[in-house]
Amino acid sequence: MTNTSNKQASDKLIFALDASDYDEALSWIDLLSGHVGMFKVGKELFTACGPKIIEAIKSRQQKVFLDLKFHDIPNTVARAACAAVRLHVDMFNVHAAGGSTMIRETAEAVEAAAVEACVTKPVMLAVTVLTSLNDEDLRQIGFQKNAGELVLHLAGLAQAAGAAGVVASPQETDVLRRHLPADFVIVTPGIRASAASSGDDQKRTLSAFEAVKAGADYIVVGRPIRAAAQPREACRLMAEEIAGALAARG
Numbered sequence: 001m002t003n004t005s006n007k008q009a010s011d012k013l014i015f016a017l018d019a020s021d022y023d024e025a026l027s028w029i030d031l032l033s034g035h036v037g038m039f040k041v042g043k044e045l046f047t048a049c050g051p052k053i054i055e056a057i058k059s060r061q062q063k064v065f066l067d068l069k070f071h072d073i074p075n076t077v078a079r080a081a082c083a084a085v086r087l088h089v090d091m092f093n094v095h096a097a098g099g100s101t102m103i104r105e106t107a108e109a110v111e112a113a114a115v116e117a118c119v120t121k122p123v124m125l126a127v128t129v130l131t132s133l134n135d136e137d138l139r140q141i142g143f144q145k146n147a148g149e150l151v152l153h154l155a156g157l158a159q160a161a162g163a164a165g166v167v168a169s170p171q172e173t174d175v176l177r178r179h180l181p182a183d184f185v186i187v188t189p190g191i192r193a194s195a196a197s198s199g200d201d202q203k204r205t206l207s208a209f210e211a212v213k214a215g216a217d218y219i220v221v222g223r224p225i226r227a228a229a230q231p232r233e234a235c236r237l238m239a240e241e242i243a244g245a246l247a248a249r250g
Contacts, residue, residue: 009242011037012212013235014065014187016222018042022049022056029057032225035235038063038090040220054087063090065187065220069127071095074102078109081124085113089122091187093167096126096154100161107162123185126158127167131190148172152179159184170211170219177215189220191238208238212245 015036019025025045032039039057041064046053057064066089070077077094084092094106107124114121128151129138135146143150151172156179158166165185168176176186188211208219221238228234 005243005246006239009239009246010035010235012216012218012242013208013238014038014040014218014220015225015235016040016042016067016189016220017045017053018222018226019045020048022053025049025053026056028226028231029060029062031231032235033060033062035232038065038218040065040067040222042067043069051087054089058088065089065091065093067093069093069095070106071098072102074098074105077102078106081106081110082113085110085119085122086117088119090120091123091125093125093127094163096128096158096163096166100157103158103161103163123164124162125165125167125185125187126154126163128154128158128172129169131169148175152176155180155184165217170206170214170216173211173214173216185217186215187218187220188216191219191221192224208241209245209248212242213248215249 013036015032017025017028017039019028029039039062041053046068054064054066066084070080071094077098081092081094094103096103103126110121110124129147133147138147138150145153151168152175155166155168155176159180165187166176167187167189169190170188173186173188191206191208191211208221211219225231225234
C-alpha cells in the first residue's frame with residue numbers, strides 16, 4: 001500500500017477503547033494514535049472517567065466516537081447530544097428504537113449547538129440492532145421482523161428523521177448500501193480478524209475486508225486488536241484489509 005492509501009484505510013478504522021480505567025485507556029491511546037482513525041468511548045469507560053477521557057483524546061489531536069446509545073424521551077436525548085457537541089466529539093449515537101421524533105429533535109438540537117459553539121457538527125448515528133442479537137433473540141423480545149428486515153426498517157426511519165448514518169452489523173451492510181443514499185454513513189461493529197473463529201458474544205460478524213467491500217464507511221474493532229500480541233501490527237493488517245476492500249469496491 002502507498003502511504004496515501006494506508007492513511008485512507010486506517011482513517012476508516014475505529015478502535016473500541018474498552019478500558020476499565022483512565023490509565024489503561026491512556027496507554028492504548030498513546031500506543032495506537034496515528035494507527036487508527038478514531039477512538040470509541042463506550043459506557044464503561046465514560047462512566048469510569050467522565051469527560052476527561054474525551055479531553056485526553058482530543059488533546060492528542062485524535063478523533064472520538066462517543067458510543068453511549070442515547071435512548072430516552074426526545075428532550076432528554078437532545079440535551080445529552082448537545083452536551084456531547086460541547087465535548088467536541090466527532091461522532092456519537094442514539095438508539096433508532098427511540099423513534100422518529102427523538103431522532104429529529106436531536107438532529108436539530110445538534111445542528112444549533114454546533115453553530116453556537118462554533119465547532120464542526122459531529123456525525124450523528126442511529127443504532128439499529130445490536131450485533132449480539134440474532135433472529136431468535138428478536139423473537140423473544142417481541143419483534144416480528146428478522147434482523148435484516150428490522151435493520152433496514154430502522155435505518156430508513158433514522159435517515160428520514162435526520163440521522164447522518166447508522167450503526168449496523170456488517171451482515172446488513174450490503175442491503176443498507178443498496179437502499180440508502182450514497183452519503184449515508186454506515187458504521188459496522190462485530191468485526192473479526194479474517195483468520196479468527198467466533199467464540200464471544202457477537203453473533204453477526206464479518207471480517208474487515210468483507211464489511212468494507214459490502215459498503216461500510218467505518219469499522220469498529222476491539223478484541224482483535226486488544227488481544228493481539230502486537231496491536232499496532234494488528235491495526236496495520238486491518239488497514240490492509242480495508243485498502244483491499246476499497247480497491248475491490250472501486
